[in-house]
Structure formats: structure tokens, C-alpha cells
Amino acid sequence: MLIIRTSNLTKEFSLKKKKKGLRGSIQSILKPSYQTIKAVKGINFQVKQGEMLGFIGPNGSGKSTTIKMLSGILTPSEGELQVLGTNPVTQRRKLTRHIGTVYGQKSQLWYHIPPIDTFYLFSKIYEIEENAFKKQLDKLVELFQLENILNVAARKLSLGQRMKCEIAASLLHQPKLVFLDEPTIGLDIIAKQQIREALLEMNRSEGTTVMLTSHDVGDIESLCDRVIVINQGEMVFDDHIDQLKRRFIHHKVVEIGFTKPTVVNSLPPDVDIIYADQMNLKLKVKHGISQLMEHLMVQYSVADLNINEPSMEEVIRSIYQESSQEEVKNA
């Protein structure tokens, strides 16, 4: 079953050009001129029920704008979209009952009251039947380990505690689809891990579909099978996470340990040194791994040799670097 379907989804923003100085400011008021920003440029994708989709890209690439269109907050400039069988623009109220949204930078908890009170308020807003609410609340309290913080005013919670409550709040009405925009930003590794495990469990037990944007590679690797990469408003990748490495990375990482202090002074072409000390060498190798191994074995006294795929972090860094170089070229 398809949960999200977009066709040529486009969003343009019109921004008032601001001229410099006092005269410029007055001119901008009297005779404003505008520039158009194409934040999302005709993207097409579909999401099936139960998928956990990573939606990634550099800053300003159009992730939040896309999510805001999918959740009915922004109206597309062009194109079509359907979320849970509804049109988010014209049927926003209906859609809201079945989606959850979390924006890492924006809180939906009432600042001065404890999360439990916010949860009860949400149960009224979403008109959740009392027994169903209590059952779901118990489940979420256990999953996100909220027992000790339910009655503490939101303003007194740590960032990690608050974020766990934010996500729990978004799941109270058992939404079929959850949009998570940077849910682990600024959290320590323990809080991140708890959130990831709880989300996986919600996906397993309730089939909740998740669309996640995150700059944290660990989130993407541990939660998502499929990844969409968006760059300057365009989709540049949509496939299984393993394919991401194949498509964007064209090298291997070779780590060598020596039996005695060694200075390496000659290496084949297409080999770059990532790290070197007297006992260890780490290399980035584009081609000719077997020639390199032969060269090292003959020339040096090698104790240990490992050939690794680059980390997902490196993959994403290389995609983002590529995009910022293009930006400079296009400027």
C-alpha cells in the first residue's frame, strides 16, 4: 500500500530583494523587487506502508520544505501529492489525525507544564478514546523510558529527555506515518540509541511508516533501509542504503600495521595517505588494490593488513562536498 506519492512536486518561494543602506531600504518599501527561490524542483517518489525512509541532503537542499508540503503546512507551487490517500492541502485536518510530526528544533510540549499534561491535552485534541490512549501511553512510557520525567515541567527536562517526550507525543494517536526532522540533533549517544530502538519497535509492532531527515549518519544507518538524497531541490539518489556507497564512493580504505618502525617513501599512483605513523599506515585506494598489496609485502615488513569500505559518514561527506563544489561552480 502506498502511503506517499509525489509527482513533479515543486516549491518556489518569492523573496523580497533587500538593497543596502537607508536609501535601499526605503526603495525596497516603495518599489519592492522580488527574487524566486526554487527550494524543491519537481521531485517524484513513492513510499510504501511500513518503510523507514531516510531523507538526506546538505543544508538548504529542500528537505524541510518537502516535509512541510507532505504534512500540509506548505502548499506546493506545482505538481501533485497524495499522503495516506488525501491531498494534504485540501484535506489537512483529515490528514493530521493520521500523521505525527517532530521538528528537532521546535517543541510541541507546553514549556511550563509536565509532559503528562501535554499528553492528556493531545488526547483531547486528537479525540483519542480513553482506553486506547491509556494503552498507548503505557506503551510509549515504557519504550521511551519516561516514568521518571512524566511529571517534571518540560522546561526542566534535558534535551534528550525532552526529545523522547516530543517523539512520544507525536505517536500518542497511533499515526500511520511519522515525519521526523532532525529528531536526535544535539543528543548524546545513549539518548540517540534509546530513540532509535523505540522507533524501530514502533515500526515493527505497529507498522508505522517513518520519514526521517537527519545529518546523523548513525540515525540513517540504524533506522533506514532506503535513502533519498536531495541536493539543491533535486533528487539525486533513491535506493537501498548499500547502493549509496556504490554510487558515491569509488575507493577503499586500506589499513596496514608494520612489525617494526617503518617509513614508507614510495606508493603506487591513485593511492593517498590518510594517516601515517611509524607503525601504522592508512590509505585511500582508488584502483589496483592487488598491486598495492604486492608492493607493500615486498618492500616492507607487514604484520597486519585490512581492506575496508569507506564509512557511511565518508559517503555522505563526499555527496555534500560534491554539492557544495557544484554550488561554487554555479555561483
Ligand SMILES: Nc1ncnc2c1ncn2[C@@H]1O[C@H](COP(=O)(O)OP(=O)(O)OP(=O)(O)O)[C@@H](O)[C@H]1O
Ligand atoms: N519560508 C521561506 N521563504 C523563503 N525561502 C525559504 C523558506 N523556507 C525555506 N526557504 C529556502 O528554501 C531552500 C530550502 O530550505 P529547506 O529549509 O527546505 O532546506 P533543508 O534541506 O531542510 O535545510 P537544513 O538541513 O539546513 O534544515 C533554502 O534555500 C531556504 O533558504
